[in-house]
Amino acid sequence: MFKNLSNRLSCTLRNIRGSGRLTDDNIKNTLREVRMALLEADTALPVVQEFINRVKERALGHEINKSLTPGQEFVKLVHTELVNIMGDENHALNLAVPPPAVVLMVGLQGAGKTTSVVKLGKLLREKQKKKVLVVSADIYRPAAIKQLKTLSETVGIDFFASDVSQKPLDIVIQALNQARLKFYDVLVVDTAGRLHVDEKMMAEIKAIHSTIKPVECLFVVDSMTGQDATNIAKAFNQALPLTGVILTKIDGDARGGAALSIRYITGKPIKFMGVGEQTDALEPFYPDRLAGRILGMGDVLSLIEEIESKVNLTQANKLASKLKKGDVFDLTDFLEQLKQMRNMGGMASIISKLPGISQLPDHISQMDDKVLMRMEAIISSMTAKERGNPEIIKGSRKRRIAAGSGMQVHDVNRLLKQFYDMQRMINKIKKSGMAKMMRSIKDMMPPGVLGS
Numbered sequence: 001m002f003k004n005l006s007n008r009l010s011c012t013l014r015n016i017r018g019s020g021r022l023t024d025d026n027i028k029n030t031l032r033e034v035r036m037a038l039l040e041a042d043t044a045l046p047v048v049q050e051f052i053n054r055v056k057e058r059a060l061g062h063e064i065n066k067s068l069t070p071g072q073e074f075v076k077l078v079h080t081e082l083v084n085i086m087g088d089e090n091h092a093l094n095l096a097v098p099p100p101a102v103v104l105m106v107g108l109q110g111a112g113k114t115t116s117v118v119k120l121g122k123l124l125r126e127k128q129k130k131k132v133l134v135v136s137a138d139i140y141r142p143a144a145i146k147q148l149k150t151l152s153e154t155v156g157i158d159f160f161a162s163d164v165s166q167k168p169l170d171i172v173i174q175a176l177n178q179a180r181l182k183f184y185d186v187l188v189v190d191t192a193g194r195l196h197v198d199e200k201m202m203a204e205i206k207a208i209h210s211t212i213k214p215v216e217c218l219f220v221v222d223s224m225t226g227q228d229a230t231n232i233a234k235a236f237n238q239a240l241p242l243t244g245v246i247l248t249k250i251d252g253d254a255r256g257g258a259a260l261s262i263r264y265i266t267g268k269p270i271k272f273m274g275v276g277e278q279t280d281a282l283e284p285f286y287p288d289r290l291a292g293r294i295l296g297m298g299d300v301l302s303l304i305e306e307i308e309s310k311v312n313l314t315q316a317n318k319l320a321s322k323l324k325k326g327d328v329f330d331l332t333d334f335l336e337q338l339k340q341m342r343n344m345g346g347m348a349s350i351i352s353k354l355p356g357i358s359q360l361p362d363h364i365s366q367m368d369d370k371v372l373m374r375m376e377a378i379i380s381s382m383t384a385k386e387r388g389n390p391e392i393i394k395g396s397r398k399r400r401i402a403a404g405s406g407m408q409v410h411d412v413n414r415l416l417k418q419f420y421d422m423q424r425m426i427n428k429i430k431k432s433g434m435a436k437m438m439r440s441i442k443d444m445m446p447p448g449v450l451g452s
Contacts, residue, residue, distance in 0.1 A: 009037050009078075009295055027059050027074070034078065042257030044230050047085060047264045055081050079291050085260055086287035091244060091269035093124075097215045100133070100179040100187045104214035105246075106205055106236060109193025112248035112274060113220045114144065117190045118151040119274065119282035120246075125157055130185040135160040135175035137168035137208065138192040148190055155279045158184070168192070168204060172212050189214070202239050209240055216243045218271065221258065223247045229258040230265040237266050247285070248274035259290065331387035334419050335379040338372050374407065378415045381405040390416060 031052050038048045058077050095101040103120070105113045117134050124130040134152050138144035145162055152159040160175040172189055179187040191208065194201035209217060219242050221229045236242060245262055250273045263270055270285040379387065381404035386393055393401070398412045405411075 009034065024060070027056065030074070031056055038257075038260065041260070044257065044261035044265055047261045050264070051081055051085055054084070075295070079295055082260070082291035082294065083287045085264050086290065087263040087269050088287060090284050090286045091271050092284070093216055093271065094243070095128075095130070095186060095215065100176070100184045101216070102176065102212050102214040103186060103188045103216040103218060104191065104209060104212070105189060105218050105220055106191055106240060107193060107220035108195065108222075108232060109141065111193065111220045111222045113193065114138075114148050114190050115151065115277075115279075116220050116246050116248060116272075116274060116282065117148065117188050118155055118157070119279055120272070121152065121157040121186075121188050122155040122279055123282055124186055131183070132186045132188060133158045133160055133175065133179050133182070133184040134188045134190065135171060136162055136190045137171045138190060139164040139166065139168060139171075140192045144190075144192070151279070169207055169211060172208055176212050205240065217241060218244050218246050219268070220246045220248060221262070223250045223258045223273075225258060230261040233262055233266045233268070237268060242266070242268050244269050244271035246270075246272045246274065250275055329423050331379050331382065331390050331419060332384075334422060335376060335387070337422075338376050338379075374405075374411065375415050375418070377405040378402075378407055378412055390419065
């Protein structure tokens, strides 16, 4: 996520972090590098200018916190102003209306509206216990209605059937009547992608909006659109009373300009960000947490929340009980941990939230789900005896396991090495205790952030 921007800023700020005092020269030089990094990330020029001016104004003559060095205080100022630019705080959906609360999704074609509808419906059902109905008013894109039907069935949310022979306005009116009749809490409406310069299509969405009067009108935008995303959002906001933004594909090779610019340019808060293709890969947007990720400080709070919501506590307690009794961590346990990691969005998602990500070697920071799947395939090709006693896995067994998993012997060797590394780490935790490990994680955090 924003790897290039994060690397540039982390490298630039690392140089000033150790400074004994702030001077006009080192502030000027650092801000010049920060400015270049933001422009390369396709951040809107007015946003860059405002950001640089505010940091400079606060840095010069700023009273230094006694617990921080001047360089550390400057980094904290940059973090604070990044948060201010992106919107200060998380803005939740406003669903405090007589049901059904209507959420209308609008945006360009290909921005990810349909998948965002399903992700949002699943999030509202699982996190807020809402009864959700989704409907597609997209009669223009081939198979758009079928796509929403298939995805909604996959995640177990209700779908209101529509047809390309109907008019979009008639579809949403019928869906709203059904939502009222069946006592749904939320109706999420998917609409056709449209250009803001297409007068006929914009007239259609205006008519839909005025008829169903949504409590939330969310603009869905591909974060990889860069600075253009802010201009398009501004145009949509002039045509429709937008209440917020969903940034999609933020896990891709996005430069970050849209996330940094869109709140400032439109005045509308980013409410969610899409962080992957999985149906649960939609996260509430927290400006302070994203600023931490961009500056290489990590996002420990989101990681903890993910662990709490997605980790199988029964399996976790079972493993903890096993280790407490002195039993050995084996390959069956390792396989379970790999499945848990994949359930949390994979290694890339977990690593992106860890402090110091910019300092990790590329072969670690760029690990993806395919790595986990290959590791699972190798362990699944082992016998129960081999999983419980990995030391017996020698030449002929390695060749059989490699053939059974479609891998090479060196892949099996690498898996075993990673397993033994984790086994040693767990043994250290058993000896030194979890408190010591948590202290070491806290030591990785920059001073003044998250109370460290």
